[in-house]
Amino acid sequence: MISNKVIVFKSVSIVSVIALMLLSCAKKVSVVSESDPWKQKELIVKGISKTNFSNKIYNINDFGAVADGKTLNTNAFEKAIKSCAENGGGQVLVPNGKYLTGAIHLESNVNLHLADNAEVLFSINPKDYPIVHTSFEGTELMNYSPLIYAKNKTNVAITGKGILNGQADRTNWWIWSGGKDYGWKKGVPSQNDPKNREVLVDMAEKNIPVAERVFGDGRYLRPNFIEFFECNTVLIKDITVINAPFWILHPLKSNNIIIDGVTVNSHGPNNDGCDPEYSQNILIKNCTFNTGDDCIAIKSGRDADGRRVAIPSKNIIVQNCKMIDGHGGVVIGSEISAGVNNVFVEDCVMDSPNLDRAIRIKTNSKRGGIIENVYVRNLEVGTVKECVLKLNMFYNVYGSQTGNFIPTIRNVSLENVKVKNGGKYSVWAEGYKESPVENITLKNVTIQKVDSIYLLKNVKNIKFINTYINEKKVESIKN
Template identity: 85%
Template sequence: MSVYKVLKKLGTFLAMISVVFLISCATKQSNVADDPWNKMDLIVKSIPEVNFSNKTYNVKDYGAVSDGITFNTAAFEKAIKACTENGGGKVIVPNGKYLTGPIHLENNVNLHLEDDAEILFSTNSKDYPIVHTSFEGTELMNYSPLIYAKNKTNVAITGKGTLNGQANNSNWWPWSGGKGYGWEKGNPSQNDPKNREVLVDMAEKNVPVAERIFGEGRYLRPNFIEFFECNTVLIKDIKVINAPFWILHPIKSNNIIIDGVTVNSHGPNNDGCDPEYSQNLIIKNCVFNTGDDCIAIKSGRDADGRRVAIPSKNIIVQNCKMIDGHGGVVIGSEISAGVNNVFVENCVMDSPNLDRAIRIKTNSKRGGIIENVYVRNLEVGTVKECVLKLNMFYNVYGSQTGNFIPVIRNVSLENVKVKEAGKYGVWAEGYKESPVENITLKNVVIEKADSIYLLKNIKNFNFIDTYINKKKIESIKN
């Protein structure tokens, strides 16, 4: 056989191998596209983990006193500064009680609380400097969060100790204006016209954030733990109690792991975890017992959210327990930049004081595109209102209508068992021009609900092997 013929046959063979390889790659890509849970696995594998030097810096060596009375702000600051300037490591908080003002973290620092360590945060607002932060989805200059990191990389809070905001014994909770939280008529609160309303108006007028200066006399409470524009963060095993406001708040941050955290705080707006404008985030093995939503995924309020225009996406919730709260896993209502690729699996939700299991809330003032939300393997005991609520008419602050019609689509619940669902199994309300669409409930069993569902302006609701009150539910295509 000539050399030419040999090469020709070899070329044909290699071409066939290439075709097989390309088909194999295409099949793998198709499988990822067809099964969103494969995409979740890829997201998990893509998130880098923190990595610290084995050096340690004990806060007591920098002057900290664990008597619950001595003010330790300077000691924490010195220990953190020494740690970061020497290449990073672990700042150790030994057993005992430590009173302090806000703690500002730095690059390559792991703030580690020993098992019986408790950090008590000052309840004097004057101890909190003004920093670039956020209040209810609107950026501003306001009180520093109790623990704060801005533009940092490779940062952590770990250990089985306790972070105590002491907000139940301070002005923080009454500032909410809630009578159930200590506010009395005639006392100041965030609801006074010169406070929250002014901030929202500034954002609508596109006033630069640096000029939105609040703080003393404006009564807008600080977040508890805020990672602002950070990358590669770990929050692990800590306990958090008595928060002034939102509790775990990654904002404009990427590559976050929250693992084994216990949140027990029943104050006003005490959301357990509020990822905002954030991407590539895992929340796993946590317990949430809260005064508001257990987990609430955000992306900015109204004009401010549209200005920032960073959707929250690639957010994974695994093996968590939700007790009291307005919702187990919630998306909204500060949602103007949109949310996509949310995965929730293997969670337990159960309390007569838990209003809903899964909830999406927005309106025509917020707008936003919320899509690709996947939920599987939930055990739900009792919820007060419904299992799944998808609402484009959320209204809690007076008139909340505008020209930004939201979109809710591609939501799936699979393998969900529920004992008591409250008023409805499913509650979904959309607009005629923007129906709630492409919703699937597969292998969902709700043993008891006052009514099967409330559905308005919906499209392509698929009920597959789904039973509510022992009745098999038929799909609605519209």
């Protein structure tokens, strides 16, 4: 095993591919053939159930909607959705035009469809978002409704080439983040005030029932944009989402989700593009993410709340996506306490001087979690700022983040990866002596330019197979 001394190997060029052939069976890990994980991916894709809707159409204009961008159409959306659901389902049509609304709550068997030149403008008045059971940064609570929300629904969709515009900026939702870059100044209330986010985290640590974790007015915890909570069989297709208050696409405790052809363009604080949390059997394909935070961030709850819920996120596939700006292309964590496994990323392009990392896993000893079986192949990376692959058990962004829940990271594979500029490191991996980062494989990886080949601390079994960094072949490290 690589010792707890930090190893930094200097160089100036980067191309990386990680391939690892290990699967976890119950409590033991067994080695499998190279092709097996990707065969499993095909089975996952085939097994995801698909939405199916009646051909009936319910035009929101027939329920009183006015496309002037000023009239509040919340009631028109509610009436159209209710009528559609009560009559066996179908399509709720948002025709061309600009429609202002508060929260939209979807029902089973309803496809909310945006015409090509339709734009839904969401109110920036918090009073237009009723208190519902939701989540904030991996902790459940009663808070402002997500802008679009569905709870305990089946066979539900948002489709069409129109725009969902959260209208968030430095004068409204974003200022609540407490970030100076987003309009906050000393004396202005924010989520960082002691009675707000810290109180929520403390409530979860004390196992206070979610129904008693009531926030909302005066607590400055921003709502998610699109949240499917405890839903099954969901489609999000072709829409464009801009100017989000907070996390953007958030499947929570949901199963069988397809996100296809979606464009996310939102650079606000915590503007993650897609955050599957406690969710399983997710296919994210043909999407573009240009974000103020992680492009895709796979979650499974924060600290005590994640351990209480104890639902791992698993069977998540990312295909043919483009990642532009963001903290990471495909990220796992940091709200990761229930664990993540079986993640497949293939045929993606990541490129921006404002993209920090390509693939990242982040956790710490407060979060804990078992993160395993992450397979990446056929990746084209132009420029990333920091590194191509970062696996970190010491993630620390909110002050002290240490506890007694030592995480596990194992079985991570990059294969057929081409990188032009990898930033500071091709691989940055840090584990604990008692829980090293284990089983990393880079196979057929080429990194043309990078400052240092790797930074490694407590890493066990890292393999470089046919991998060239800064025009030199990299040898595997013997334990």
